[in-house]
Amino acid sequence: xxTEQPPRKDSSWPKPRYRPEEVPAPAVGRLSLxxxxxxGLLKQDCxxxxxxxxxxxxxxxxxxxxxxxxxxxxxxxPGIGYRVDELIDRIRWILGTDRTWNxxxxxxxxxxxxxxxxRGFQRKGFRIVAIFDNDPAKIGQRIGSTPVLEILPVxxxxxxxxxxxxRIGIITVPGDAAQQVTDAMVAAGIKGILNFAAAxxxxxxxxxxxxxxxxxxxxxxxxxxxxRQSAHER
Amino acid sequence: xxTEQPPRKDSSWPKPRYRPEEVPAPAVGRLSLxxxxxxGLLKQDCxxxxxxxxxxxxxxxxxxxxxxxxxxxxxxxPGIGYRVDELIDRIRWILGTDRTWNxxxxxxxxxxxxxxxxRGFQRKGFRIVAIFDNDPAKIGQRIGSTPVLEILPVxxxxxxxxxxxxRIGIITVPGDAAQQVTDAMVAAGIKGILNFAAAxxxxxxxxxxxxxxxxxxxxxxxxxxxxRQSAHER
DNA sequence: GCTTGTGAAACGTTTCACAGCA
DNA sequence: TGCTGTGAAACGTTTCACAAGC
Numbered sequence: 001x002x003t004e005q006p007p008r009k010d011s012s013w014p015k016p017r018y019r020p021e022e023v024p025a026p027a028v029g030r031l032s033l034x035x036x037x038x039x040g041l042l043k044q045d046c047x048x049x050x051x052x053x054x055x056x057x058x059x060x061x062x063x064x065x066x067x068x069x070x071x072x073x074x075x076x077x078p079g080i081g082y083r084v085d086e087l088i089d090r091i092r093w094i095l096g097t098d099r100t101w102n103x104x105x106x107x108x109x110x111x112x113x114x115x116x117x118x119r120g121f122q123r124k125g126f127r128i129v130a131i132f133d134n135d136p137a138k139i140g141q142r143i144g145s146t147p148v149l150e151i152l153p154v155x156x157x158x159x160x161x162x163x164x165x166x167r168i169g170i171i172t173v174p175g176d177a178a179q180q181v182t183d184a185m186v187a188a189g190i191k192g193i194l195n196f197a198a199a200x201x202x203x204x205x206x207x208x209x210x211x212x213x214x215x216x217x218x219x220x221x222x223x224x225x226x227x228r229q230s231a232h233e234r
Numbered sequence: 235x236x237t238e239q240p241p242r243k244d245s246s247w248p249k250p251r252y253r254p255e256e257v258p259a260p261a262v263g264r265l266s267l268x269x270x271x272x273x274g275l276l277k278q279d280c281x282x283x284x285x286x287x288x289x290x291x292x293x294x295x296x297x298x299x300x301x302x303x304x305x306x307x308x309x310x311x312p313g314i315g316y317r318v319d320e321l322i323d324r325i326r327w328i329l330g331t332d333r334t335w336n337x338x339x340x341x342x343x344x345x346x347x348x349x350x351x352x353r354g355f356q357r358k359g360f361r362i363v364a365i366f367d368n369d370p371a372k373i374g375q376r377i378g379s380t381p382v383l384e385i386l387p388v389x390x391x392x393x394x395x396x397x398x399x400x401r402i403g404i405i406t407v408p409g410d411a412a413q414q415v416t417d418a419m420v421a422a423g424i425k426g427i428l429n430f431a432a433a434x435x436x437x438x439x440x441x442x443x444x445x446x447x448x449x450x451x452x453x454x455x456x457x458x459x460x461x462r463q464s465a466h467e468r
Numbered sequence: 469g470c471t472t473g474t475g476a477a478a479c480g481t482t483t484c485a486c487a488g489c490a
Numbered sequence: 491t492g493c494t495g496t497g498a499a500a501c502g503t504t505t506c507a508c509a510a511g512c
Contacts, residue, residue, distance in 0.1 A: 020461030028457050032450040058434050078494045079490040095453045096460040114344035124449040192455035200292050208458035210451045215358040216266040217444045219329045221426035223262050224442035226330040227254030312472045313512035
């Protein structure tokens with residue numbers, strides 16, 4: 001053939017048997033965990049791994065892991081397993097984190113500031129580009145380092161989303177303010193929301209939304225601890 | 235009958251058709267969200283609600299909500315719905331959060347400090363009683379107010395767990411230190427762990443463990459945003 | 469009328485088990 | 491031999507649909 005294919009690797013990657021929206025959500029969730037584990041293996045200079053090995057460290061079955069990966073293509077080598085660096089590249093490409101995503105935080109309380117300065121996000125391909133609050137005492141304060149972030153007033157939200165091509169917004173405001181922040185983000189064209197506020201958010205149909213209910217996790221633990229206790233008493 | 239039953243209400247509450255360990259985990263998870271919504275309704279002075287109303291605000295089906303509650307007994311009034319205050323009491327009793335749970339935090343970075351001083355936990359029945367770090371520069375520092383918490387060295391973990399009857403531990407240390415913190419907590423008799431570290435933890439069989447992988451939630455959003463985009467292009 | 473509680477059906481996910489290949 | 495990829499079976503969860511009750 002005369003003309004080269006474009007240098008993007010994705011065109012050479014194998015068959016995408018399922019469309020992204022057909023992949024079960026739990027499988028996508030585990031994909032992130034596989035990636036984290038693989039990144040750990042790479043640090044230890046492991047060249048290859050297998051579904052069996054991954055399954056044991058992560059607490060799944062080997063069939064589960066092979067099935068999950070099969071939603072996205074064929075990445076393994078029968079008799080060998082998976083090449084660690086290769087699989088990392090492919091999962092990053094699948095998740096879309098081989099490119100950087102600009103993210104902002106609304107709510108500069110303790111949690112908001114902690115998330116805005118959290119290094120782990122940067123390493124995973126997410127860059128916090130702004131943090132907002134509506135408390136005049138906080139606006140103008142500078143937090144973090146490399147980069148330093150200035151706390152901005154919430155009324156500049158739309159402007160920043162547009163100018164800095166922000167696709168994801170993190171909400172860390174009190175529960176009763178969360179819906180209006182959501183509405184402002186949606187109106188400004190945000191593409192997805194990560195919610196830490198103690199409230200159920202209404203978003204347009206199909207808008208990606210993930211909620212982390214901190215107290216809920218503790219309540220789950222409390223229930224399960226009591227369940228174990230009472231099961232043990234029988 | 236001559237002798238009064240003890241004043242605990244639970245003995246008068248209705249049939250527990252399923253044992254706690256038979257209840258599907260997703261149902262327990264939603265129970266916490268129902269509780270949160272009900273607490274909101276109570277603040278607005280709503281006396282009663284229905285599975286239909288709850289379903290609409292939370293984005294579930296009404297059948298789902300009735301089925302979930304049915305795992306724990308019969309709480310509704312046909313033709314009327316559910317009494318808000320009554321259902322709140324019962325869900326709190328089911329989750330075990332009608333009593334206070336002592337909790338500690340290991341890792342006094344930004345996130346650990348934010349969680350240790352988070353007011354929402356207190357309101358839900360969880361009291362943070364200690365925070366630990368192994369950085370000499372942090373040990374002895376005081377954080378928060380009412381109560382003030384002094385950052386303690388990690389080697390006092392076991393002592394505090396025993397003395398203060400701590401049942402739940404929150405881990406907010408870097409990923410590569412998380413397993414050894416886990417082991418120390420387990421050895422000291424912790425009953426459940428909430429993990430924010432970027433690592434998969436090995437715990438004894440059946441030990442309640444909940445993990446919040448912050449980067450994973452962003453990766454999920456990234457994937458779903460891309461999926462929407464590519465679906466829209468077709 | 470309206471709403472709950474629940475068996476049965478529908479749906480989705482996980483596990484099994486094995487063909488195919490290095 | 492060892493490991494992947496995958497149809498089929500097993501399992502679990504959600505939704506449906508309706509009897510019973512206010």
